[in-house]
Amino acid sequence: MKIELTKDGSHAVIETVGACVEVLTIGGEECVIDKRGNIGGGIDAVLFPIVGRQNGGDYTVNGEAYELPIHGFLKQRDMAVRERGDDFVILTYRATDEDKKVYPFDFEYTVKYALRRRKLYQHHVVVNRGDEPMYYSFGLHPSFMLDGAKYGKTNTGTDILRFRKQIEPHVWRLDQKGHFVVGKEAFAPIKQVETTAETVEKYGTLMLCDAPFRDIKLYTRGGSLWEIGLLPSPPVLALWGEPQGEDGYICVEPWWGLNDFVDRERELTKKQGFNMLLPGNSAHYHAMFKKVR
Numbered sequence: 001m002k003i004e005l006t007k008d009g010s011h012a013v014i015e016t017v018g019a020c021v022e023v024l025t026i027g028g029e030e031c032v033i034d035k036r037g038n039i040g041g042g043i044d045a046v047l048f049p050i051v052g053r054q055n056g057g058d059y060t061v062n063g064e065a066y067e068l069p070i071h072g073f074l075k076q077r078d079m080a081v082r083e084r085g086d087d088f089v090i091l092t093y094r095a096t097d098e099d100k101k102v103y104p105f106d107f108e109y110t111v112k113y114a115l116r117r118r119k120l121y122q123h124h125v126v127v128n129r130g131d132e133p134m135y136y137s138f139g140l141h142p143s144f145m146l147d148g149a150k151y152g153k154t155n156t157g158t159d160i161l162r163f164r165k166q167i168e169p170h171v172w173r174l175d176q177k178g179h180f181v182v183g184k185e186a187f188a189p190i191k192q193v194e195t196t197a198e199t200v201e202k203y204g205t206l207m208l209c210d211a212p213f214r215d216i217k218l219y220t221r222g223g224s225l226w227e228i229g230l231l232p233s234p235p236v237l238a239l240w241g242e243p244q245g246e247d248g249y250i251c252v253e254p255w256w257g258l259n260d261f262v263d264r265e266r267e268l269t270k271k272q273g274f275n276m277l278l279p280g281n282s283a284h285y286h287a288m289f290k291k292v293r
Helices: 197-203
Strands: 002-007 008-013 020-026 058-060 066-067 082-086 088-094 105-117 119-128 134-136 138-140 143-145 162-165 170-175 183-187 190-194 206-210 215-219 223-233 236-244 250-257 276-277 282-291
Touching: 002 088, 002 105, 008 105, 008 119, 119 138, 119 276, 138 282, 170 197, 197 206, 197 236, 215 250, 250 282, 276 282
Parallel strands: none
Antiparallel strands: 002 008, 008 020, 058 066, 082 088, 088 105, 105 119, 119 282, 134 276, 138 250, 143 250, 162 190, 162 215, 170 183, 170 206, 206 236, 215 223, 223 282, 236 250
């Protein structure tokens, strides 16, 4: 089901399958691009209970094997509408017996989308409804349009992701196919990253880590400026896309988790980068996307 939100000239369409942002229009300009075919879900898909891929396609919990698709299964599940208004919607989902065949934990997921003038707020909540500790990863997958030609804008030729202050991150390096983590290495001190074709070609997915990513600005060659706010600051900020051409886009993905390794650990409870949630506890993730111009 598609749910339309409107507020002060801004417009969004939320698809209940995957709780994804299917359309976001601010100031008469489309802001997100449909790349759902790349991830098997929505434009701004919710990544749960894993981010990335599992090496070999499977994992174990207490020695029993399970299989999960890339970025997990929540992006393919239809959410129930708990509450809605003209400019907001609250969606929720509870794990089913079928879900437990691929992920043996009892969880509840809730998200609130609220549209404001030139802003989209997101509040995601994961709750462990089971009797045992739950292990999971969580992430978002927003895909930003970069080119402004269709709106009569002059492209600058450069797309820049700028941080609040200079950071000294590390980077998780991937294998040649760009699927699994090889290891971590130091990255040069930076105040910004140019999201060029050369960057994408060099890293496949640029997975920055060990730095604060709470406040970010995205300057696009089409003249747009985005302010991105993330709470808590994600351990990994993954950047990838196809920045060239009229359909150029860049994904700025906050990951509270980590892709699987080339030298993998099959047991989920021992995997690096996973979060542990005690029975009855909840974890909250906030995101704000503001189109300044």
